[in-house]
Amino acid sequence: MISRTMQQQVNSSSIIRAMFEEGKRLAALYGADNVYDFSLGNPNVEPPAEVKQAIMDILNEENSTTVHGYMNNSGFEDVRGAIAASLNQRFATGFAADDILMTVGAAGGLNVIFKTLLNPEDEVLTFAPFFGEYRNYVQNYQGQLIVVSPNTKDFQPNLEEFKEKITPRTKAVLINSPNNPTGVVYSAETIASLADILRAKQEEYGTAIYLIGDEPYRELAYDQVEVPYLTKYYENTIVGYSYSKSLSLPGERIGYLVIPREAADYENLIAAANIANRILGFVNAPSLFQRVIAKCLEAQVDLEGYNRNRELLYNALVSYGYQCIKPEGAFYLFIKTPLESDLEFCTLAKSKNILIVPGTSFACPGYARIAYCVAYETIEKALPGFEALINEVS
Amino acid sequence: MISRTMQQQVNSSSIIRAMFEEGKRLAALYGADNVYDFSLGNPNVEPPAEVKQAIMDILNEENSTTVHGYMNNSGFEDVRGAIAASLNQRFATGFAADDILMTVGAAGGLNVIFKTLLNPEDEVLTFAPFFGEYRNYVQNYQGQLIVVSPNTKDFQPNLEEFKEKITPRTKAVLINSPNNPTGVVYSAETIASLADILRAKQEEYGTAIYLIGDEPYRELAYDQVEVPYLTKYYENTIVGYSYSKSLSLPGERIGYLVIPREAADYENLIAAANIANRILGFVNAPSLFQRVIAKCLEAQVDLEGYNRNRELLYNALVSYGYQCIKPEGAFYLFIKTPLESDLEFCTLAKSKNILIVPGTSFACPGYARIAYCVAYETIEKALPGFEALINEVS
Missing domain, CATH: 3.40.640.10 (Type I PLP-dependent aspartate aminotransferase-like (Major domain))
Structure with a gap:
């Protein structure tokens, strides 16, 4: 009964949102503190x-x-x-x-x-x-x-x-x-x-x-x-x-x-x-x-919070052997997936309770997006998983 | 350079909004208190x-x-x-x-x-x-x-x-x-x-x-x-x-x-x-x-304010000879225009600094909409104009 274009949309609805739901499911299973959700660009820094x-x-x-x-x-x-x-x-x-x-x-x-x-x-x-x-x-x-x-x-x-x-x-x-x-x-x-x-x-x-x-x-x-x-x-x-x-x-x-x-x-x-x-x-x-x-044209969120996340995540991932450009803006890091298939790699990451988005969603297969607009501790706790992941597939 | 459909929209842009601009122009000329703008459904009653x-x-x-x-x-x-x-x-x-x-x-x-x-x-x-x-x-x-x-x-x-x-x-x-x-x-x-x-x-x-x-x-x-x-x-x-x-x-x-x-x-x-x-x-x-x-599911605006406007306007217009159904809801009154052409009548109304919207805008020529979500005093002050209007054309 719905329109043809919307039926297609429903059939292939956003991978990013599916990740979000998957994150909620994993959080219910393992506890929110033990799921590392890097899938959504939802700022964690509070408004000024x-x-x-x-x-x-x-x-x-x-x-x-x-x-x-x-x-x-x-x-x-x-x-x-x-x-x-x-x-x-x-x-x-x-x-x-x-x-x-x-x-x-x-x-x-x-x-x-x-x-x-x-x-x-x-x-x-x-x-x-x-x-x-x-x-x-x-x-x-x-x-x-x-x-x-x-x-x-x-x-x-x-x-x-x-x-x-x-x-x-x-x-x-x-x-x-x-x-x-x-x-x-x-x-x-x-x-x-x-x-x-x-x-x-x-x-x-x-x-x-x-x-x-x-x-x-x-x-x-x-x-x-x-x-x-x-x-x-x-x-x-x-x-x-x-x-x-x-x-x-x-x-x-x-x-x-x-x-x-x-x-x-x-x-x-x-x-x-x-x-x-x-x-x-x-x-x-x-x-x-x-x-x-x-009234807030001069106001700013705490950029230093994002910057600390960026430095921690970028430096750690590179030290584990991941390839990526050091981002100069936004709160995303785009890694080359150590598996050729970014979809397979992101599925594998899920087994470590790490949620990241396949580059395929951005018309760039072979890569994955990590949104680091999360708590610093989330990154710290997820790093061993990232290290284990690259070692498993290398 | 803009799209064909939007070019048509620009060429025939909303009569209601044009009225709004006309209201501002008249207000600048005669003072806001002397222009009776019944053209927009913009509530004048404050939020609860x-x-x-x-x-x-x-x-x-x-x-x-x-x-x-x-x-x-x-x-x-x-x-x-x-x-x-x-x-x-x-x-x-x-x-x-x-x-x-x-x-x-x-x-x-x-x-x-x-x-x-x-x-x-x-x-x-x-x-x-x-x-x-x-x-x-x-x-x-x-x-x-x-x-x-x-x-x-x-x-x-x-x-x-x-x-x-x-x-x-x-x-x-x-x-x-x-x-x-x-x-x-x-x-x-x-x-x-x-x-x-x-x-x-x-x-x-x-x-x-x-x-x-x-x-x-x-x-x-x-x-x-x-x-x-x-x-x-x-x-x-x-x-x-x-x-x-x-x-x-x-x-x-x-x-x-x-x-x-x-x-x-x-x-x-x-x-x-x-x-x-x-x-x-x-x-x-x-x-x-x-x-x-x-948190406001039980809250209500001051409906009695709109009701007072409705009673004042409806009773006065009917007493002058206007034909209209007494509205049971919203804050509009839809009169039969005493001129066959609602467009002509609304233009004539403007000469009394009264702004109302032709029924043609609502696919109902020969009528006009009066939005009474305005100050009670605006209606009081506009009534002589409404009376003069119907007398002029009868």
């Missing part, structure tokens, strides 16, 4: 204290029908202005309130922009490995996701293959840096080259190709690495942002899109994205949390 | 005190990473259980937590269920007058909205025409009671007859036809009128609910779907709706407000 304070202040000081009420589908104008000003200060950009559209998280924002842009059969390019939901977001609007194969040397985008895969039907290119699942930050050099390629192809085909940045991990960068701000490299850029990770608010569904004035067809883009936000049923980003984040 | 108290209690007593974190895409299990128990107590139903899916408002819920059900070209029937967004929600999934023409005698559904318009492609019937824009409550007799027709047609065609109830106005009912609970009349029923009006939280985007166990293909429906919530980019209903509403 400013969040609670902001909520209290808003409830005590602002008008409740405004705080919880409808506003323009794009969001509260003062909130959008505050975000624009903050971005301008940090990145020397020139955004106005009108260039910001508040969204139901980054996932909501990506759906809004694909609804806005895609005609059936339009192509969206992305680089493996990538977050598997991108395929759904593009298919929701009958688009085609075209995947550029992974560059497993350093997990920067494979620009040679990228160039060959751009066609007159290419409507957008979706990138994610710091990257899920690798933790790699795309370098300024990479972005500049990618922009050059896009400009040349736009001219060759007489089309506009939008670069869409999915940036929920922007603030989670280590070792003072720079995460290039995309609009400074390429005119037709749209940035999707979320506070899910930067303020540990993933359940609250609060984020925004930046649609800069220099983007092709700007007026229509802005108008259509506003309407798309409404007709897709988001209507507007949750109102209280719009007001909250405007 | 329990909402603020619930937020404070949750922030002080519960774990912040849980309160603001991810959960199952269906929502927190304890919240879903509390809602099920509350419904069971009020309506003698037998729902379990698993039958409830938390959504980003009713608009999010309707999108989730249409994504779940519709194959391209599938038909969804609805009764005029109806909330114009329904057309978009169905078209988002390539469905066809089939409209049953209005029964302007009492604005109960026109069941004769309904029966004729059901086909083997009819996948769902969408009803909205208390109704936007008429304020009419569909009677138990109407619902029972509608259910009989659906059962007969299901048998005739060998199909399942889902009855979808859009019920954001359920708690806004006056004069002790009963709003029938749909699942008690028809097996294949799905109920969409929102706290936007019942707790005056429209900006927070919090609601739920009820998918009862007796619905055809229940297991697939539940699984697919959960996945649809995720892949459409909602991911989950906002987490703090899930927890808030679970």
